[in-house]
Amino acid sequence: MRRLLAVLLLLATLAALGLSGAGASAIAIAGALGVTLILILSPRPPEPPAAPQPAPEPDNCRRVDMELIEAIGDPVLITGDGRVDAANAAARKLLGEHIVGEDIRVAIRHPAAAERLITRAEPSDSRPIELVGLGGRDSRWQMNVAALPDGRTLVHLVDRSEGHAAEKMRVDFVANASHELRTPLAAILGFIETLDDEKAGGDTATRKRFLRVMHDEARRMQRLVEDLMSLSRIEAEKFRAPHTAVDLGALVREVHAVIRDGGNDRSRDVAIDLDESLPFVSGDRAQLSQLLHNLVGNALKYGRPGTPVTVGTSAGPGSMIRLSVEDEGEGIAPEHLPRLTERFYRVDPGRSRAVGGTGLGLAIVKHIVERHRGRLDIQSAPDKGTIVTVLLPPAPIPLSSNGNASVTGG
Amino acid sequence: MTEHTLRAFDDEIVELRGLISEMGGRAEAAIDNAMTALTRHDLDLAGNVVADDKKIDELEIAVERLAVQILTLRAPMADDMRETVAALKIAGVIERIGDYAKNIAKRVSQISRKSKIEALSVLPAMARLASDMLHDVLNAFAARDPEAAVEVCQRDKAVDDFYNSIFRTLLTFMMENPQTIGEAAHLLFIAKNLERIGDHATNVAEMVYFSATGQYLPDRERGTASDEA
Structure with a gap:
């Protein structure tokens, strides 16, 4: 603490010397003292005295501004005199809740932005600026700056990371x-x-x-x-949802038979557990068969020899139909789970190649599920095993004569 | 932040924080560009980093001038006082960080394009850690968030560990390949600079913590790590 005071004293002395040296002399010092005194006497009143009501119009303008930019999904800020006057929710989310009232350079800490927004060398220059690393490290934002008629500046940020x-x-x-x-x-x-x-x-x-x-x-x-x-x-084909009615149970049995006849010793471990009362699913038969082959193939390849692989169907949430493939293998560590469906992503590259994997199996599964407007879920516990669940939409109920009657008879 | 009766005082504090942030942004960019220049052997980019360091120095002077002006004219109290003093010290630290980045950029030309030293491929990861620390501590400064500052301090150990492992690798490499000692030594200095950037980021974190809470950050245990070289 003592060191701090010493630094301050030194600085104050230096500054005073600097001021008097510059020739501003006694008046400046007296003025400074005066200001200081006023500040010391009332450094911070507990309650701000009833501030004279500002003219209602600018206030109204501010509120309209706020509402206007709040309605925009991209981050938008309005700055005046280098300070953030208003920021919409997206901007506060990206840059922090504290930015309103701060200097624009605190909000957007980027050399290019500082140059554009503070020095304003060429106000007419409206080319967008690319900002790298705003928010996250690899994110890219494009900053558009426009001058408002009242002399303030509108800053609009567009996310370019995805591209x-x-x-x-x-x-x-x-x-x-x-x-x-x-x-x-x-x-x-x-x-x-x-x-x-x-x-x-x-x-x-x-x-x-x-x-x-x-x-x-x-x-x-x-x-x-x-x-x-x-x-x-x-x-x-991903934008065209398949609409053929497919009997999932029959398909599972068929794939099961193919795998069993494949001659692999391990294929005897595949068990099926079907709910026979399920409706057909809306899908593409060949692609669903490929999906089953990939999932069961994975379970056989990466599960421990001798442990069962269970393929089951059951009723899912809503009217969806659940297809699950369960193994009792080594499981997958949680950090790998989000990346499993990336192309060529392998948990254990050496092993995947040894068993003849292409690194595309789950990517294909993901794309098939997406095309079917379904959902893919992979749960895994290390040393316990992995459960892959696919939810598929049911096929639309074919219009029977009954249905026709109710449609026309109404 | 509570408002002051004197609007001008407010403006000055805001301006001061703006200047610090601009310095910080430039220092961050300097580190990233210096490392890009190093990995791509881009001498033009390295030259830009060296030239841009002047702007950081100018900003430091601007911060000093404004801080002194605030101290003399406004006689700030309590958190304003801390804010001003912290700004003064942070500016000095960031200026150093800029110098380290400049130093890295200056070494780019000393390392040949064909250099096969393994450390060269590890340094960007270390730089990432160090510049992430700086990035996050500047965010903590902007948000006046003491917890985020503490969190940054805890990450310094990772950078130190990185430095130690690179130090050992390079030492072995130098013993085995005496003809590349010059290059390896430059890489060692770059690693050291990055390690110092990490240390300085924690210095900034300490000032952010002090300015936000009025308390000094409890002294963290200093590893013998960084004293090794």
Whole structure:
């Protein structure tokens, strides 16, 4: 505390010296003292004296301003003399509740904004400014500034983060897809080269082994290309909801049979638990079959051998129909859950490749569910297992003669 | 904030906080740009960072002038007094942070484009931690939020740990590759600068806490970490 006082005393002395040195001399000091005295005498009255009523008109204007900008969804601020006069709810959410009355630079802490809003070198310059890192680190906002007739300034912020995120995702996707395609290709080419060598290629056992690997890698590439194609097909159709009535129970039984006959030892662990009284769902039969294959395939691949995988249907909330695939595997750590449906996102990359995963399975599932106007939910507890739940809308009830009668008879 | 009878006093305090925020925004941008320049080996950008540091220095002078003016003319009391003194000290600290960013930018030309030192790929993550601390402490300053300031202080340890691990990595690297000692030393200094930025962010946090509550932040235990080098 003593140090603080010393600093203050020093500063005060310096300032006084500076003032008198500048030639303002005694008058300035006297004035300063006077002001200081007044301040000391009444530094902060407990109750502000009934302030003279400001002319009603500007006040009214302010309120209209406030209501006007409050109705806008994007963050909007009005500044006068470099201070925030008004900020709408979106702006207060983005920049903090404290910003009204603060300097605009406190509200928007960005060099470009400071230059535009404080110095106002060219008021006529209305080009938008790109602000990076306002709010969150990777967010991007576009700031538009307009002069109001009363000399104040309107600041309008537009969120541009999404566009950049989408662009980044597209670039990432192309990079990932080409990488994924190149990996098996490199292996195939390597083995072809080796087989071409008389010594290595001559031995039947080795040749067989190599051909086996090449076959597996080629298959993996094929699966990947197929997955990529179905992904783009589902995406292309996403605005057209499928409307065929599909018997989900029958479809589950059918997929179950296909998987069981697939020859995989593990496939015997699949059990089904169907509610037979459910209505049909509104969907695309081929896509729902793919969804089931992907989910059951995942459960078999990542569940522990010998533990059951249960595919069940039941009535969901509202009139929706619930389809669930449950395994008793190792589960998925919570931090991975939000990213599971990203393309090429893998919880354990090495393992996923070892079991022949393309990294697109759940992305496809997500897109299929979205196209069906359904909901996808993944719950997982480490060491307990994972439950994937899909809610699908029921098929519209076909118009029977009864229905017709009531429509026409009314 | 309660209003003062003298509207001009209010205006001055608001202006003071505006200046500090502008300094902070420029310092943040300087760190980010310096690190971008480093990773992309962008000498023009590095030059901009060095040139822009002058603006931070000018702002510091403006803050000092205004703070002294407030102290002499308004004789502020209680929270106004703390606010003014804190602003004065924060300005000094942010000016230092700007210098560290400038220092990083100056080293960009010393590190060759083809440098394969592993630390080079880890430094951006460390810079992110440090500049996040600065970002959040400036938010705490803007909102006068003491809790947010305390939270920033707690994160300094992560930056220190980062520095120690980079220090060790670089030391090993220098021993194994004596021909790149020059470059590695520059990277080490960059890591040190980032570590200092983290420390200074906690200094700002302490002043924000003091200005908001009137209490000094309880002394945090100082690791021997940053004394190692």
